[in-house]
Amino acid sequence: MEFITDLVQLKIEKRSAITLGKFDGLHRGHQLLINQVLQKKKEGYTAVIFTFDTPPSKLFNGQSNKTILTNQERRILAERMQMDCMVQCPFTKEVACMEPEDFIQDILVKKMNVGFIAVGEDFRFGYKRKGDTTLLLELAKKYNYQAVILSKEQYQGRDISSTYIREMLSIGNMELAKLLLGYPFFISGKVIFGKQLGRTIGIPTANQLPDTDKFLPPNGVYASCVQLGHKKYYSMTNIGVRPTVECTNRKNVETYLFDYQGELYGTDLTVQLLHYEREECQFDSVETLKKQLYSDLITTREWLHI
Numbered sequence: 001m002e003f004i005t006d007l008v009q010l011k012i013e014k015r016s017a018i019t020l021g022k023f024d025g026l027h028r029g030h031q032l033l034i035n036q037v038l039q040k041k042k043e044g045y046t047a048v049i050f051t052f053d054t055p056p057s058k059l060f061n062g063q064s065n066k067t068i069l070t071n072q073e074r075r076i077l078a079e080r081m082q083m084d085c086m087v088q089c090p091f092t093k094e095v096a097c098m099e100p101e102d103f104i105q106d107i108l109v110k111k112m113n114v115g116f117i118a119v120g121e122d123f124r125f126g127y128k129r130k131g132d133t134t135l136l137l138e139l140a141k142k143y144n145y146q147a148v149i150l151s152k153e154q155y156q157g158r159d160i161s162s163t164y165i166r167e168m169l170s171i172g173n174m175e176l177a178k179l180l181l182g183y184p185f186f187i188s189g190k191v192i193f194g195k196q197l198g199r200t201i202g203i204p205t206a207n208q209l210p211d212t213d214k215f216l217p218p219n220g221v222y223a224s225c226v227q228l229g230h231k232k233y234y235s236m237t238n239i240g241v242r243p244t245v246e247c248t249n250r251k252n253v254e255t256y257l258f259d260y261q262g263e264l265y266g267t268d269l270t271v272q273l274l275h276y277e278r279e280e281c282q283f284d285s286v287e288t289l290k291k292q293l294y295s296d297l298i299t300t301r302e303w304l305h306i
Contacts, residue, residue: 100131172276219280243282
């Protein structure tokens with residue numbers, strides 16, 4: 001998949017089918033749009049996701065929600081979905097101030113050779129979000145593209161959205177988050193050297209420092225799963241600040257892989273969180289912590305049926 005982050009370099013020669021949005025999570029609602037674009041790919045179009053490198057709210061008011069997917073994770077998922085190209089547009093003041101029709105003409109038509117656009121019914125674009133789906137449809141004939149507007153995908157009467165998913169993650173409802181996402185919520189990152197306390201108590205863990213912009217569920221213990229090459233390992237993961245032994249300022253992710261032997265330092269690891277077991281606790285001693293962790297291992301194996 002081609003990955004473009006500079007509008008100066010943006011030039012798509014072949015007729016393109018594009019879906020546009022923030023795409024935080026690439027959840028089931030987003031996947032409806034992507035499937036529309038992939039259908040056009042079968043007709044010879046270049047399948048493109050157009051998104052931004054940072055949430056627009058960060059430029060306008062300095063605030064930015066933590067994201068379900070990091071930019072790197074979003075890119076990897078888009079490639080797995082068989083997209084041809086992802087444009088991760090820098091959200092600069094110049095881009096933010098483009099009039100809606102200028103955005104269509106100068107970027108979508110001239111730079112991306114658009115022939116098909118799929119967006120959600122709440123799609124807005126251009127300066128002060130003045131562009132909407134009505135304008136997009138009105139300009140279709142003028143600029144020779146087809147536009148498809150899709151209604152929101154829903155679950156039990158509620159729109160599937162990144163906000164909905166973050167709500168479920170914030171209370172540790174990993175099962176419903178998976179249903180809304182269409183895949184298990186995951187944390188990716190390189191395995192780093194830790195305190196190696198786990199080795200001393202017979203539970204060696206792979207330690208990760210997640211991206212600071214990554215939205216994380218509550219601190220605590222999770223049943224999890226790790227994919228290494230073509231092999232899957234069930235696992236137990238702790239998210240937190242290690243209050244018993246260290247109490248760090250930044251959250252750590254520590255994962256114990258069942259039935260795995262070997263070193264993982266330096267490995268890019270993707271940990272899927274499947275079920276929230278319990279909250280993180282501070283224990284009065286390392287020995288008490290050890291007893292609890294062995295109890296957690298039993299509980300986790302039972303939930304995973306292994």
